[in-house]
Amino acid sequence: MKRLLRVLTALLLSLGLTSCMDITEIREQAFIVGFGLDRTDTGELEINLMEIDMSGSGGGSEDSSKTQEQKFLIRTARGADIPECLRKIRMRLQKQLSLDKVTFVVFGEKLARSGISPYLDFLVRSPYIDQTVHVLITPDPKELLRKDQGSLNRFASKGHAFVPAYIPTRLWQVNKYATSSFKSIHLNRFKMIEGELNFEGESFLLKDKLVTQLDGIESRLFNILYGKDSQQVILYLDPEHQTSVQIGSVRRKISLTPERVHLVYRIQCEILESKEKSPYSNILALEEKANRYWEKELTRIINRTKAKGLDILGLGEKFQSRGWDTSDWEEKIKKLDVSLEVKLDILSPAGKRD
DSSP: OHHHHHHHHHHHHHHHHHHHHHHHHHHTEEEEEEEEEEEOTTSOEEEEEEEEOOTTOSSOOSOTTSOOOOOEEEEEEEESSHHHHHHHHHHHHTSEEEOTTOOEEEEEHHHHHHOSHHHHHHHHHOSSSOTTOEEEEESOHHHHHHHOSSHHHHHHHTGGGGOTTOOOOBHHHHHHHTTOSSSOOEEEEEEEETTEEEEEEEEEEETTEEEEEEEHHHHHHHHHHHTSSOTTOEEESSTTOOEEEEEEEEEEEEEEOSSEEEEEEEEEEEEEEESSSSGGGGHHHHHHHHHHHHHHHHHHHHHHHHTTTOOTTOHHHHHHHTTOOOTTHHHHHHHOEEEEEEEEEEEOTTSSOO
């Protein structure tokens, strides 16, 4: 009996020590949820890490019904590359940097103009960073993260599902196309305005360098061109913004030859608001007018991006899969004849034609 008690006592002590060790290990870690990367005026890399503030978390409270809002700390360092910056932060904190909770990486526009490939290598090689994390862009990552109090982390974790016009770009996608001109990747652009996180539109990369951006309505039209994640996008049927609609579905058909590309978009939508009297009374004329307007606007976006050597539709991949000539694709896409037509169906609120 005494022997059994000694064994049980030893077991309990070992469990207690293990528990203490686990607590110690947690306290010795800095849990990182986001990376901000930019280039300084002197050419150095500046890294800003968003760390979960563990000092105010943990433990119970007298009123367990009240939830404590999570807070974050920003850790900044400058250096030649990401490993050097992380080493400086780790030495300063005397903690291990835990990267398995990272949900987003945000690049600064200054760094993106010079190329993001050197920094993708570390992010992709790291066994701790999930390859599906969101990759974003902003004019000033340091300012964005300092003004943010968890909005980006919440957005990247689940909030993006509630933003209809948002087409996610993941780390693995950026890495895949950073060395290819067959498809121009986009990074979603964010800013903090009056304490709130704002989705500004898309910035497009030619391989790994920032080239141009789409804002406002152009950004929403990109959803149509992309042919995915278009549901619930709100657009106007006319340049005067007399009638607003919500997109229900978009079906895209592409016809290709080595010299020409033709796209057909079949779009269903519902009218949200109209300044015209009885818009459904002359629905065919309204649809025809909208078809011409959207064809013009979508073509303008394609031509503007093509002129910069961008392939926002991924046509190069389709040419390559057919064995067609894709040499010097950045120049070829500029001269490629791309046309499109829109076929719009305006449905009643019941989902039917009146």
